[in-house]
Amino acid sequence: MTQHQVLEYDVIVIGAGGAGLRAAIEAATKGASVGLICKSLLGKAHTVMAEGGVAAALANVDDRDSWKVHFADTMRGGHYLNAWRMAELHAKEAPERVRELEGWGALMDRTPDGLINQRNFGGHAYPRLAHVGDRTGLEMIRTLQDHGIHEGIDVHMEVTVSKLLMDGGRCAGALAYDRELGRFKVFKAKAVVMATGGIGRAFLVTSNSWEYTGDGHALAYQAGAELVDMEFVQFHPTGMVWPPSVRGILVTEGVRGEGGILKNSEGRRFMFDDIPPLYKESTADTPEEGWRYVIGDREARRPPELLTRDHVARKIVKEVQEGRGSPHGGAFLDIAWIQEHIKDSEDHIKKKLPSMYHQFKELAGIDITKEPMEVGPTTHYAMGGIRVDPDSQMSTTVPGLFAAGECAAGLHGANRLGGNSLSDLLVFGKRAGGYAAEFSAENTPVHLQDEQIDLAVHEALSPLERDPGADVGPYRLQYELQQLMQDKAGIAREEGGLAEALDELQQLKTRAQAMGVGGSREYNPGWHTVLDLQNLLTVAEAVVMASDARKESRGAHSRLDYLDKDPEWGTVNLVLKKGHDGEMELRREGISEIPKELRKIIEEQG
Amino acid sequence: MKTATFKVWQGNSDGGELETYEVEVDQGYVVLDAIHRIQAEQANDLAVRWNCKAGKCGSCSAEVNGSPKLMCMTRVDELPADKPITVEPMRTFPVVKDLVTDVSWNYEVKASIKRFSPKTADHEDGSWSMDQYDVERPQEFRKCIECFLCQDVCHVLRDHQLHDRFAGPRHYVYVANMEMNPIDTGDRVAELREELGIGYCNITKCCTKVCPEGITITDNAIIPLKERVVDQSYDPLARLIKLVKGTGD
Numbered sequence: 001m002t003q004h005q006v007l008e009y010d011v012i013v014i015g016a017g018g019a020g021l022r023a024a025i026e027a028a029t030k031g032a033s034v035g036l037i038c039k040s041l042l043g044k045a046h047t048v049m050a051e052g053g054v055a056a057a058l059a060n061v062d063d064r065d066s067w068k069v070h071f072a073d074t075m076r077g078g079h080y081l082n083a084w085r086m087a088e089l090h091a092k093e094a095p096e097r098v099r100e101l102e103g104w105g106a107l108m109d110r111t112p113d114g115l116i117n118q119r120n121f122g123g124h125a126y127p128r129l130a131h132v133g134d135r136t137g138l139e140m141i142r143t144l145q146d147h148g149i150h151e152g153i154d155v156h157m158e159v160t161v162s163k164l165l166m167d168g169g170r171c172a173g174a175l176a177y178d179r180e181l182g183r184f185k186v187f188k189a190k191a192v193v194m195a196t197g198g199i200g201r202a203f204l205v206t207s208n209s210w211e212y213t214g215d216g217h218a219l220a221y222q223a224g225a226e227l228v229d230m231e232f233v234q235f236h237p238t239g240m241v242w243p244p245s246v247r248g249i250l251v252t253e254g255v256r257g258e259g260g261i262l263k264n265s266e267g268r269r270f271m272f273d274d275i276p277p278l279y280k281e282s283t284a285d286t287p288e289e290g291w292r293y294v295i296g297d298r299e300a301r302r303p304p305e306l307l308t309r310d311h312v313a314r315k316i317v318k319e320v321q322e323g324r325g326s327p328h329g330g331a332f333l334d335i336a337w338i339q340e341h342i343k344d345s346e347d348h349i350k351k352k353l354p355s356m357y358h359q360f361k362e363l364a365g366i367d368i369t370k371e372p373m374e375v376g377p378t379t380h381y382a383m384g385g386i387r388v389d390p391d392s393q394m395s396t397t398v399p400g401l402f403a404a405g406e407c408a409a410g411l412h413g414a415n416r417l418g419g420n421s422l423s424d425l426l427v428f429g430k431r432a433g434g435y436a437a438e439f440s441a442e443n444t445p446v447h448l449q450d451e452q453i454d455l456a457v458h459e460a461l462s463p464l465e466r467d468p469g470a471d472v473g474p475y476r477l478q479y480e481l482q483q484l485m486q487d488k489a490g491i492a493r494e495e496g497g498l499a500e501a502l503d504e505l506q507q508l509k510t511r512a513q514a515m516g517v518g519g520s521r522e523y524n525p526g527w528h529t530v531l532d533l534q535n536l537l538t539v540a541e542a543v544v545m546a547s548d549a550r551k552e553s554r555g556a557h558s559r560l561d562y563l564d565k566d567p568e569w570g571t572v573n574l575v576l577k578k579g580h581d582g583e584m585e586l587r588r589e590g591i592s593e594i595p596k597e598l599r600k601i602i603e604e605q606g
Numbered sequence: 607m608k609t610a611t612f613k614v615w616q617g618n619s620d621g622g623e624l625e626t627y628e629v630e631v632d633q634g635y636v637v638l639d640a641i642h643r644i645q646a647e648q649a650n651d652l653a654v655r656w657n658c659k660a661g662k663c664g665s666c667s668a669e670v671n672g673s674p675k676l677m678c679m680t681r682v683d684e685l686p687a688d689k690p691i692t693v694e695p696m697r698t699f700p701v702v703k704d705l706v707t708d709v710s711w712n713y714e715v716k717a718s719i720k721r722f723s724p725k726t727a728d729h730e731d732g733s734w735s736m737d738q739y740d741v742e743r744p745q746e747f748r749k750c751i752e753c754f755l756c757q758d759v760c761h762v763l764r765d766h767q768l769h770d771r772f773a774g775p776r777h778y779v780y781v782a783n784m785e786m787n788p789i790d791t792g793d794r795v796a797e798l799r800e801e802l803g804i805g806y807c808n809i810t811k812c813c814t815k816v817c818p819e820g821i822t823i824t825d826n827a828i829i830p831l832k833e834r835v836v837d838q839s840y841d842p843l844a845r846l847i848k849l850v851k852g853t854g855d
Contacts, residue, residue, distance in 0.1 A: 041655070042713065043752055044663045099733045105722040107741045107748060107787065114735035132745065138662065139748060146780075149713075150721045157710070180702055209657040243634020251658045359660060362679055363634065468650070475646035519651025523617065523703040526650030 002457040004175075005351055009035040009154070010440040012189040013433070014161050015216065016172060017045030018137075018422065019405025020195030021144035022429025023436065027193070028151040030437035035154045035187055037176060039196075039211050042157055043145045045195050046209060047425065051252035051355065053119055053129025055419030056094035060115040061299065064127040067091040069125050071598070072605035074420060076278060077123040077308050078383075078413020080570060081229065084594045085390035090420070091426050096131050097426035104147040106139050108132055120257040120294065122234070123308040123417040123480075125282070125605075128294070134252050134353045140422060142435035159185065161215065162531055163456040164192065164223040164401070165448055170340025171223060171401035172446035175456040179528065182458050182521025187337055188570040190440035193393075193432050194220055194386060194403040195425075199539045201478070201532075203379035204486040207239055207250040213532035214539030216407035220386045221538060225395040227576040228409045229384035230539070231546035232556045234416055235491045237312035239378025242328040246363045248378040251333065251356060253418040255373075256305040259294040259350050261287075261333040262316070263372065264324040264392040265415035270331075271315060279307055281606065289585055291341060310415040310556045313377040317491055320376070330376030337567070345369065382539075382554065383416055384546070385409035387575060392433035392439075397577070400439060400446075404432035414555025447510055463530040466516030474517060474529035481536060489544050494560040505544060509537050544575045545586050578583045610682060611690040612640055616652065620702045622662065622690060625649075637693060638666050638677035641705070653704035661818060664753030669694045670704050674755040674816045696758040709754055716774050716780060720797055724789045735778050740788045747783035747827055749819045752776065756813035756823060762806045772803040775823050776814035782827035785834070799835045804828065 013029040014019045024036045038045070059065040071103035075082050098116070109117040109129050118127040132139040149155070158179040165173040165186070173188040196216030200208025221227055238251040256262075264270050273401035275283045283304050284290040291304025305312065316331045326332050337351070339345035346369040350357050353368070360366040360373060386403035387396045391410060395401040405425040412420060451552065463474075471477065484504055488497035512533045518524040552566035553559050572588050579585040594602075610631045613624040627648055633790045638656055645652045657663040659678045666677040671685060671692055685691050699707035728734045756775035762768050781798060784790050798804045809832075811824045820826070838844070 028704065040657055041709070044657045044665050046658070048663045048751075049658050096732070099731060102734060102789070103727070103732065105724075105784065105787065105790075107736070107745055108690045109737040110736055110741060112736055112738075115733070117738075132748070135662070135749065138751065142748065142750075142752075146716075146722065149717045155713075157713075209659065209663075211657065214640070244632050245634045245636055245639045246660075246684065355662065362661070362681070473646070473650055475650070479646075517650060522655040523706055524651040525645065525653060 001453050002184065004186050004453065004457065006186045006188060007035060007434065008188045009033045011191045011193065011433070012037060012174060012187045012272065013193040013195055015039070015195035015197060015407070016042055016155070017195065017197055017360055017405065017425070018047035018144060019425035019429040019432070020193070021141065021148050022426055023193045023195055023404055023433030024153045025144065025148050025151055026430045026433030027437040028153050030434055032437035032440055035156060035189070037156045037159050037161060037174070037187065037260040039160050040158060042155055043141055045138045045141065046212060047141040047422070049207065049250060050140070050422055051134040051250065052121060052254035052257060053131030053136045053419050054098055054140065054222055054422035055121070055124060055128050055417065055602065056098040056130060056423055057091060057128060058095050058098065058116055058118060058130065060111050061118040065126040065128060068601045069605055070094070070128065072602050073124055074411070074417060075413070075602055077414060077415055077417040079565070080413065081555070081573060081591065082413035082488035083390050083410030084598055087174060087426070088598060089390065090411055090424060093427045094423040097423065097430065099142050099406060101140065104143050105335055106143040108139070119254065120302065120306060121253055121418045121463045122256070122306045122312065124419065125399060128200045129257070129419040131254070133351070134254050134355050160528065160531070161219060164219050165452060165456070166223060167446040167448065169224070171397045171444065173333045175453060175460070177460060181522055182524065182527070184460070185455055186448065188446060190443055190446055191400050191402065191436035193436050194401065194407050195405050195429065195432070196407045198382045198406045199536070200379045202482065202485045202536050202540045202543065203490065204482040205239065205248040207236060207248055213536045215532070215535045216403065217382070217385055217542070218535035218538035220395065220398070220401060220403065221542070221576070221578055223398055223401065224578060225398045225401060226387040227384060227542050228387040228573050229413070230542040230576060231550045231574060232414050233379060233543060234381040234383060234556050235313045235377040236380035237309055237316055237377055238333055238375040240364065241326070241330040241374050241376040242364060248606070249359070250378065250380070251373060251375050252353070255333060255335050255353060255356060258335065259338045260305065260333050261289065261303070261337060262305050263332045263334060264319045265326060266324055270319055271307070271312070274315065275304055276307070276311055281602070308415055309418065314558060323477055326374040330374045332372040334372035336371060369566050381416055382406055383409065383412040383414065391431070392435035393428055394435060394439070394482045400443070401434040402436045404428040406421065414557065417470065437502055460531060463515055463517045463527055464521065466514065468518040469515040471511055471515055474515060475532060477508065477512060477515060478529060478536065481533070484508070485540055485543070489540070489547055492558050492560050493547050495548065498544055502541070502548070505537060505541050512537055541584055542576050543583060546576065549574055549586055610822055612644065612689070613690045613692045614641070614644065614652070614705070615694040616704045617701065619701055622701070626690065635682040636678050637670055637680045637691065640682060641677060641693065641725070653702070653706045653730060655706055662751060664751030667696055667753045667755050667758065669696060674758045676753055676755070676818050679818055684806045696754065698758045698764045710777060711756060711769055712752070712754055715777055718801065720779065720792050720794050721783060722784050722787070722790055723792045725791050734789045744783045744786040747779045749821055750776065750779050751819060753818060755816045756820065759812045759816045761810065761812065768806060770804070772806045775828065777802060778804060778831055779821060779823055779827045782831055785831065791852060795834050795838045797808065798831055799839055804835060807832070
């Protein structure tokens with residue numbers, strides 16, 4: 001039998017970003033004993049990178065806003081593939097989840113009346129994003145962290161889960177190793193909440209850090225969970241493109257919310273050229289009207305830069321492809337131009353977008369109060385993920401396994417609106433944690449068989465036992481995967497490339513399974529990278545399979561060989577599950593019928 | 607492509623030494639890019655912490671040419687080109703391996719500090735009214751990314767190793783954020799004086815200088831807190847009143 005420490009909890013939460021922390025807090029509040037497992041140090045997860053704000057219909061800035069408008073905006077933004085019940089719960093509960101953060105120490109920017117201020121963002125009809133300058137994510141994760149550490153939660157920092165453990169068909173815990181010394185820990189739990197975030201590291205140009213290797217997606221899939229909507233990967237329209245070392249780092253949508261405009265090399269504001277029919281009526285006709293919207297004129301319609309992310313990203317790519325891009329293959333994003341309208345524009349920009357100012361100044365030598373930025377699409381967010389029950393967030397197929405935040409799917413459909421991820425993680429983090437605590441109270445303790453643990457330990461250790469010299473090494477192999485996904489399953493896809501990608505993924509899989517690494521078990525990132533690679537390859541396969549199957553362009557999924565939306569695909573989700581033979585199986589599933597009253601809301605809101 | 611010479615500290619708690627690497631550096635390279643390149647091409651098991659690579663998470667703290675820095679925000683072309691660039695772990699904390707240090711002490715100190723406790727909500731929906739002017743002061747402290755570079759540079763910790771009686775600049779900033787929050791009702795002044803040892807700080811302002819977020823740690827957080835400690839603990843008039851009332855110190 002292998003050596004490992006055994007830790008037992010009612011609930012374990014895997015991942016300590018916003019969703020994981022919110023889930024852990026809720027489960028602990030409900031009286032469960034909670035272990036929180038965090039791949040990095042506490043407070044460093046990707047939530048920290050969220051900039052622009054958290055979407056909630058507080059109606060502090062525009063009293064016409066309500067949960068109904070937020071619901072309709074979310075459904076429209078997701079091209080109606082969303083799990084409507086999640087969109088409903090999210091819109092209804094987000095305001096309370098945001099307000100409660102201030103009771104835990106958060107300090108959002110204020111309106112002149114002293115209420116939480118809200119800003120414009122793409123696809124939201126009214127100013128809806130509560131924010132703190134452009135560091136809203138930091139505010140949220142720090143608030144949840146500082147509250148969470150007093151709630152009796154055991155935090156396991158720099159511990160990575162390599163496998164979910166099962167008791168029959170029920171999820172019963174996880175095997176993990178600590179980064180420091182490579183010691184194994186068995187977490188035995190009556191309920192498991194997955195909150196591991198995204199899959200951005202499957203692509204070359206990404207705003208995601210090393211952690212986002214689709215661990216939750218892949219581990220849940222291996223344990224029998226269904227994945228859904230995996231073809232929908234959000235390419236955020238504005239990542240940095242120059243210099244090469246910063247390529248992909250996020251430039252907040254808040255820049256456009258504060259009046260930033262997109263221009264091509266000819267100085268043309270190309271976003272006015274092509275407005276999608278769904279948004280024709282709500283988009284400004286002239287730059288003048290767009291500016292009035294930015295400064296709060298209720299009669300004005302939004303500028304086209306604030307269309308949804310899928311559309312803006314595609315438009316930038318088009319300009320570049322047609323030879324009108326910026327010198328380094330992007331478009332120009334200009335906030336400095338607001339000096340035409342605002343006297344102290346330099347101070348205004350520094351106050352509203354302090355970290356953007358800092359980021360460009362330090363990393364690119366650009367003063368955004370004076371010059372335009374160069375931006376282009378960057379892999380940002382997975383709309384797809386673990387398929388869950390909309391109310392409880394429990395996996396549709398694995399009892400005892402819950403998921404929240406980015407690794408869960410449903411809320412965002414084919415495209416996520418900016419600001420809806422921070423509200424997502426609060427609303428569904430709380431729900432997942434609460435229902436996991438209930439589940440653990442209602443169910444019997446779990447039993448773990450030694451053979452299962454021994455096998456998982458053996459799998460995790462095997463890269464260290466193989467010859468490290470035989471291939472290119474773990475980092476280069478990951479790079480090859482990222483290049484492959486970027487080229488063949490990225491922002492523009494087609495049948496031939498996807499078929500090739502599927503083949504090449506099989507070869508990469510074989511190589512990854514044979515990959516050896518040097519060094520010891522002691523804080524060895526090479527070893528960790530090989531283990532993460534297995535998860536990345538699983539999610540990459542899911543993305544490619546689903547992208548190949550959806551023969552239309554919708555939301556974030558663009559097919560060069562099927563350029564238009566196909567109404568037949570408008571009511572269908574793609575579901576992936578591990579088959580009995582171990583192969584990935586894909587099936588179409590019709591979306592359940594939306595209740596009359598919700599349908600009415602969508603119709604009323606246009 | 608240009609190359610640069612890096613000397614990277616490698617080892618563990620038993621000891622270690624600077625290893626020399628020649629690295630190709632692309633335009634715009636930051637120190638973390640070079641470390642990643644070394645890791646990918648020459649030393650697969652080189653241990654380093656990082657996450658956002660954009661100065662927002664505070665994971666990649668190290669000492670570059672002897673100065674506490676975030677590796678992701680330190681441009682290679684801004685360092686002297688004529689000599690090797692040294693990269694070492696933060697010296698104030700025990701080494702785990704290579705550039706990774708054990709910073710868990712910081713988390714323990716924070717958890718020991720009296721938590722945020724709000725007054726009753728102003729409105730029925732559970733919210734509070736606060737003026738932008740009033741929130742801006744604590745908002746400065748909430749910019750902290752917990753990189754612990756201020757802790758690393760502080761001589762009370764770095765040279766005198768008073769970790770057992772001195773919380774360090776990061777935690778004074780944390781306390782200041784709560785003390786100056788318009789809706790907080792907690793009082794942490796006695797704690798600052800006793801357990802958190804703010805008196806050991808002799809305001810050399812080294813922490814302010816290294817803060818990558820530009821927080822004016824000494825002037826805006828530590829000095830006002832010290833004033834509160836002095837007001838409450840050493841004000842002669844207050845002492846007299848306490849003496850007369852018999853409430854003691």
